[in-house]
Amino acid sequence: MRGNCYIPSGCSVSGIMSESGRRQDGNAIIKSIALMHDRANGLGGGFAAYGIYPRRSDLYAFHMMFDDIVAKERCEEHFKDRFDIVLDEEIPTRPGGAYEGMTAGRYDEEGVQPITDPPILWRYFMDIPEAKTKFVSDREYVVEKVMEINSTIDGAFVASSGKNMGAFKGVGYPEDIGVFYKLGEYKAYTWTAHGRFPTNTPGWWGGAHPFCLLDWSIVHNGEISSYGINKRYLEPFGYRMELRTDTEVVAYLFDLLVRRHNLPIELAAKVLASPFWVDIDRMPDRERRIATAIRQVYGSALLNGPFSIILGHSRGMVGFNDRIKLRPMTCARKDDMLYMSSEESAIREIAPDLDEVWSPRAGTPVIGELDEGVV
Amino acid sequence: MVMTSELPPEFIVKIDYDRCRRCKRCVMNCSFGCMHFTDRVVPEHKLCVACQRCVTYCPEHAITITKNEMAYKENLNWSPETRQNLLKQAETGGILLVGMGNPRDYPILWDHLLIDACQVTNPSIDPLREPMELRTFLGRKPDRLEFVESEDGEIDIVTEIEPQVRLDVPVVFGAMSYGAVSLNVHRSLAMAAKRSGTLMNTGEGGLHRELYPYSGNVIVQVASGRFGVHSEYLNTSAMVEIKIGQGAKPGIGGHLPGEKVDEEISKTRMIPVGSDAISPAPHHDIYSIEDLSQLIYAIKEATDYKKPVSVKISAVHNVAAIASGIVRAGADVITIDGFRGGTGAAPMVIRDNVGIPIELALAAVDERLRNEGIRNNASIICAGGIRNSGDMAKAIALGADAVVTGTAALVAMGCRICQKCYTGNCAWGIATQRPELVRRLDPQVGSERLSNLLAAWSLELKEILGSLGVNSIESLRGSRERLRGVGLDSMTLELLGVKPAGVGQ
The missing domain is CATH 3.30.70.20 (Alpha-Beta Plaits)
Incomplete structure (x- = not known):
């Protein structure tokens, strides 16, 4: 499907983070996203997990999807000249496994498999040869390679490319995808999840959320109506929009603003969901100058249209809505835990007793950060 | 005989x-x-x-x-x-002389472009109930912002941003000189620009002293004749524009006949009463891009780097490369004038046969500046043939920061496009200096009609944004994905960067 279809999406999102860096297995996030089963339609689900490879945390973990063995071989040839592959292995899966929750038994009744036709799923733990990064930073180098693979190697797709993190995604209901990937056996301090309702075409495995680049991951409910200009803004910076879905621009915009332009995450969120001029005009001088400059300089990066987004990265998790909150998002805290979800029920499902529950204001980011010195 | x-x-x-x-x-x-x-x-x-x-x-x-x-x-x-x-x-x-823009049957590409709208998956927005932002800034922007965090955790901005001119509506009035048009036209334009939060453009004939109080809403032009250009003039402005070319007559100068040069025009243009005002075809101090750069920086020096400097060129075959050079030469704004753009007087053979459609020129310039990574360094103003808010929205989607209305503004003041501007007999008191005719345009009425026009276009533009599901003009600017072409050949579509109607995202 890739390369010839565009997929706007409905969807559910959920995120769990321990700010003290406690790692927990994937059962809770699966349970949370499973509750929102009806917000998806079985055409895509996925998870991002941070802290899952502590023993290989200094290596880039590439989660790859290959259409066939030829694509895999071509990609490995490509890797060999560009990386030191320390370890590569199949990503463990449980074909035919279905989520045993309130939707259990439906596949037996219908006589179908929950997850069918997966691509070859392989992960590579890789180092970068020193000679390769004489003129570019490690991370810039990885970004270049990811863009290269996605756009030039037919049938090969990078699902994630960060350190000590990974994306697990595919076509199916998210809870079944979680079981398929045996997420109960991974431990992470941040989990994000996505259930997908693409509205006009069948999903393909690479097109499921989260979208990842380096350690950035995005799960997104909504549609980016400003996609056209966001894409044109990103292209001269070397980003290639190959996935035919609006969500990828969000991941690339964060990469550009935070990694390359060095903006604090709060300000990057202000770029993507800027305050209105009526509010800017009333701000105190310093804030007004900052907000005005952001809109003047980064207007083409403004995300317009309905969205609720959870951004995951190594040091935290950020949730935010579009400027007029056309998609739902609820946040909650309990001890060191931060929760974000499309629905409060999906939080209560796994943490009935909460210290605080709130719906963030339109355009106002909710920022979770790992405590100093953790991980 | x-x-x-x-x-x-x-x-x-x-x-x-x-x-x-x-x-x-x-x-x-x-x-x-x-x-x-x-x-x-x-x-x-x-x-x-x-x-x-x-x-x-x-x-x-x-x-x-x-x-x-x-x-x-x-x-x-x-x-x-x-x-x-x-x-x-x-x-x-x-030579056959004519007024107004190219009237011939060349394709009007605006009429082959259609705008998208939201259905179901992304909601449209009701502009009467939700904020809808048109505020636009003209001027050079840096590629990125730098911030610094103080010891007590306060973030402040380090990057110095060059002067920006704020528009409340992304349309400015076209350059029409005092001399070609009457003082009452200039009065109407200045008053309307102020009321509507936009700019009027003096054209090449200087600014009458009576209009100095409107300096915040005036683009002062420096053209090849340098009429009315002095230090105070340059500083009585929101922006300075160097006019290289005009869409209606690319490569051609101008000529204001002596009989129109009365006492007031003589003072404003700084030439003797009754003498012809001849603008040479080229600026005789600009024979290369380096020379243009010198003039840009001379003007910046004269205005203490407080005003954006714009360069206006006509849409010609190689417009993209020329525009790129102009941005690199230091221009903060670039105005591209298409072959439908108006004029008070032009040789018919030039008006009807020279230049290219603004749609293609605009698309080529925007794309070129983006490919070179310098799009943020200059604003693009699209001029020449913008007839209504639909054209305006399409121009912005192709990549313009703002558009120009010249002819449409004249029509709002009474012009019926009879194309006899060069005779000096304009019955509507617009393109004339005959006192009994000038009197026919009351600046109060003229400015109100102009403000009404801009108000109507703003409302319509907001409706278009709302139907597109976006609430800010910057999400339309350059978003060619929201345009589709009908009845255009594939090469034209490629040049416009627009997909044919019927193709999804």
């Missing part, structure tokens, strides 16, 4: 004598001397230019003007106009 003209009348003026009550209002209103009164109104058809002044002001609606259809034997190659032009040249031996 003076020849008797053999030209037939272009129009026929019909008077309904049953209705006419002989008030002579038509006689008084006709500035072309077409209407005579003996015992009743007798039109001299040959002098009629179809400016519609008499028709509009006849209290009995007793006048109709029609084309003189049956003057020639039908021939698709030798149109009546072609034949008449040959006769004119045979009689005079001169």
Whole structure:
């Protein structure tokens, strides 16, 4: 499907983070996203997990999807000249496994498999040869390679490319995808999840959320109506929009603003969901100058249209809505835990007793950060 | 030897004598001397230019003007106009002179572009209930912002941003010089620009001192004749524009005949009363891009780096490369003027045959600046042939920061596009210096009509944004994904960067 279809999406999102860096297995996030089963339609689900490879945390973990063995071989040839592959292995899966929750038994009744036709799923733990990064930073180098693979190697797709993190995604209901990937056996301090309702075409495995680049991951409910200009803004910076879905621009915009332009995450969120001029005009001088400059300089990066987004990265998790909150998002805290979800029920499902529950204001980011010195 | 003209009348003026009550209002209103009164109104058809002044002001609606259809034997190659032009040249031996923009049947690409709208998956937004932002800033922007965090955790901005001009609506008035148009036109434009939060443009004839209080809403132009240019003039502005070319007459200078240069124009242009004001085709101090850069920086020095400097060029074949050079030469704003752009006077052969459509020029310039990574370094203003808010929205989607309305603004003030601007007889008091005609345009009324026009366009643009599901103009700017082409060949679509209608995202 890739390369010839565009997929706007409905969807559910959920995120769990321990700010003290406690790692927990994937059962809770699966349970949370499973509750929102009806917000998806079985055409895509996925998870991002941070802290899952502590023993290989200094290596880039590439989660790859290959259409066939030829694509895999071509990609490995490509890797060999560009990386030191320390370890590569199949990503463990449980074909035919279905989520045993309130939707259990439906596949037996219908006589179908929950997850069918997966691509070859392989992960590579890789180092970068020193000679390769004489003129570019490690991370810039990885970004270049990811863009290269996605756009030039037919049938090969990078699902994630960060350190000590990974994306697990595919076509199916998210809870079944979680079981398929045996997420109960991974431990992470941040989990994000996505259930997908693409509205006009069948999903393909690479097109499921989260979208990842380096350690950035995005799960997104909504549609980016400003996609056209966001894409044109990103292209001269070397980003290639190959996935035919609006969500990828969000991941690339964060990469550009935070990694390359060095903006604090709060300000990057202000770029993507800027305050209105009526509010800017009333701000105190310093804030007004900052907000005005952001809109003047980064207007083409403004995300317009309905969205609720959870951004995951190594040091935290950020949730935010579009400027007029056309998609739902609820946040909650309990001890060191931060929760974000499309629905409060999906939080209560796994943490009935909460210290605080709130719906963030339109355009106002909710920022979770790992405590100093953790991980 | 003076020849008797053999030209037939272009129009026929019909008077309904049953209705006419002989008030002579038509006689008084006709500035072309077409209407005579003996015992009743007798039109001299040959002098009629179809400016519609008499028709509009006849209290009995007793006048109709029609084309003189049956003057020639039908021939698709030798149109009546072609034949008449040959006769004119045979009689005079001169260059045919015309006013206003290219009227020929070239494709109008705006009419082959359609705008997207939201359905279901992304909601449209009701502009009457939700904020809808049109605020636009013209000027050079840095590629990125740098911030610093103080010891107590306060974040502040380090990057110095060059001067920006704020527009409340992304449309500015076109450059029309005092001299080509009347002072009342300048007054109307200045008052309307102030009221609507936008800019008027002096054109190349300087700024009358009476309008200095409007400095915050004025683009002052520096053209090849340097008329009215002095230090105070440059500093009495929101922005300075170097005019290299004009869409209606690329590569051609200008000529204001001496008879129009009265006392006030003489003072404003700094030339003797009654002397011709001739703008050379090139600036005689700009023979290269380095020379242009020198002038840009000379102006920046003269204005203490407080004003953005714009360079206006006409849309010609190599416009993208030229624009790129201009941005690199230091221009903060680039105005591209298409071949539909208006003029007070131009040789017909130039107006009708030189230049390229603004749609293609705009698309090429925006794409080129993006590919070179310098799009943020300059704003793009799109001029020449913007007829309505639909054209404006499409121009912004192709990549313009703002558009220009020149002809449309004149029409709002009364112009009927009769294309006789160069005669100085404008019956609507616009392109004339005859005091009795100038008086016909009341600046209060003119400015109100202009503000109404901009208010209407703003409302319409907000409706378009709302239907697109975005609430800010920057999400439309350059978003060609929201346009589709109909009836365009694949090369044109590629140049416009637009997909054909029927193709999804």
